[in-house]
Amino acid sequence: MSDFDPIEEVIEALQAGQMIVLVDERAVDVDGSELVGEGELMMIAELADPNSVHFLARHAGGPVYVAAETSHLEKLGLDAASAGATGPRGASYMVPVNARDVEGTGVSAHERALTIRRLADPESTPRDFVQPGHVTPIAAQSGGILRRAGHTEGSVDLARLATFSPPVAVLASILDDDGEVASTPYLLNFATRHGLKIATLRDLIAYRSRSEKLVNLEARARMPTRHGEFTTYAYRSLVDGSPYIALVMGEVDDGEPTLVRMHSCCVTGDALGSNLCDCGEQLQAAMAMIAAEGRGVIVYIQSHEGRGIGVLHKLKAYELQQEQGLDTIEANHALGLPADSRDYGIGAQVLQDLGLRELRLLTNNPRKRVGLDGYGLRVVEQVAIAADPNPHNIRYLRTKRDRMGHSTLLEEGDRSDAQSA
Incomplete structure (x- = not known):
């Protein structure tokens, strides 16, 4: 009780x-x-x-x-x-x-x-x-x-x-x-x-x-990828109109714990191949891990760009990091913005609409687990995602580990300081 x-x-x-x-x-x-x-x-x-x-x-x-x-x-x-x-x-x-x-x-x-x-x-x-x-x-x-x-x-x-x-x-x-x-x-x-x-x-x-529905399914289509075929579900938030794209492989509404990645949109990392972060690597790794299991979901959240500050502010933060030596948190604060303003309530409703209840959450970020647990979902396991550091993102990964509690899997002298950054 x-x-x-x-x-x-x-x-x-x-x-x-x-x-x-x-x-x-x-x-x-x-x-x-x-x-x-x-x-x-x-x-x-x-x-x-x-x-x-x-x-x-x-x-x-x-x-x-x-x-x-x-x-x-x-x-x-x-x-x-x-x-x-x-x-x-x-x-x-x-x-x-x-x-x-x-x-x-x-x-x-x-x-x-x-x-x-x-x-x-x-x-x-x-x-x-x-x-x-x-x-x-x-x-x-x-x-x-x-x-x-x-x-x-x-x-x-x-x-x-x-x-x-x-x-x-x-x-x-x-x-x-x-x-x-x-x-x-x-x-x-x-x-x-x-x-x-x-x-x-x-x-x-x-x-x-339980009592309200705040997402609407707008479209559904097959999407062949290098990792196999996913089905895309395009949702629209009834709160602010923003899009949420779910990539689904296999049967995910069977009551079994499902491998899930809540992925924040990162134009620079996901689309442009930027080495300043590990976002693109994490997205591809998540797709590969889901493909290996044959079932799972990735929810791609456009409004989460730059941990919720948007692409323009993110690029301004990059400028401060490069010109003033600030880390990613300090740069956000210098712009008058929070270190992380993402929320997962609408994304959780997408998962619920797809029939999920128990999640094996693909993330290195403990805040994501906290952000989802309670929205009528239960995170039964946190599954880490490995991404190799490089000379350009090693400081960023250390900041996420040391100041934001991420399990970034940095080992062996931080991979020899990302191969002598």
Whole structure:
């Protein structure tokens, strides 16, 4: 029996005006290292009052945010905290605000509750707020938790599922008694102590994946390749319209664990043969491994170019690496971009539509495993892909290994420094 409450019960609690605890058991740092868990105390914004705001501040211990859809915050004329103002895992923060009719500084529980309710009011306009203030809005990505598996999107999804419109939530990070990020056991005890429902992002993802379909199959065709014949399935995301191409070999809907590669589009590596990365080699290796087994799937994700920053930004990052000596992560940050902004929710729906449930995931990246596990799929094995380093990508591969947790299979003095790079 699960320690967590069913999503249906959590939705009912929110509808009744109660707070809930929302847990990310799958939280992972940018470098790929796992955290012990992250939890947020959550409530519906339009129901905020001085007592609930005081409870959030006193018992959670961490920052308090108001989460809403980007379109709603744009309607209110709210500004991003700075250009490319995103947190380490892609959260988008706005400039803190006060409601214009707040009479004091805006910091009291009464005043913050008023500002929170104004942010959730469908009749509010930009004239109803002043900046800066003491309540920080945070923007949820379009598509919700199936687009980005974070507390921000999860809380807005829950507000929507609880039939509040606009769906706006209040979040407060829960810290333990030492002021550190609370572990999952602490969060379970916290919920019991305060009589609150508690749910995981994983369960919310599974709930939405079961109840909604966010991809549409547009075309199907045979594709002979140097590795044998695949069948291509062309999907379109109903979240943002982007294409997802599945290369399928053999019977993959028979319930057996299936070899799967989620491949991020890389024009420079896949099509142009660039030696600055190992993407093209990994794609061909994955196709060969699937052909050797006679069954498997590759999902080719165009929107993942450059770990989600796009080909133009990727080339700008290359320029910084070559002219200023930055590594791949530092170059992204210098451009005001996250190290990795990819998400796998829509790709997971492609796999589900193809009939897959259990995966043998072809990847050297632990974040991919975390990104898929929970979307109604189960990763039963992570299968490494070998790619030989060369003088041009050896530093890139070391950065992925040392700073992002990749198992890049670099051995023997990093292959003699990629043959004396």
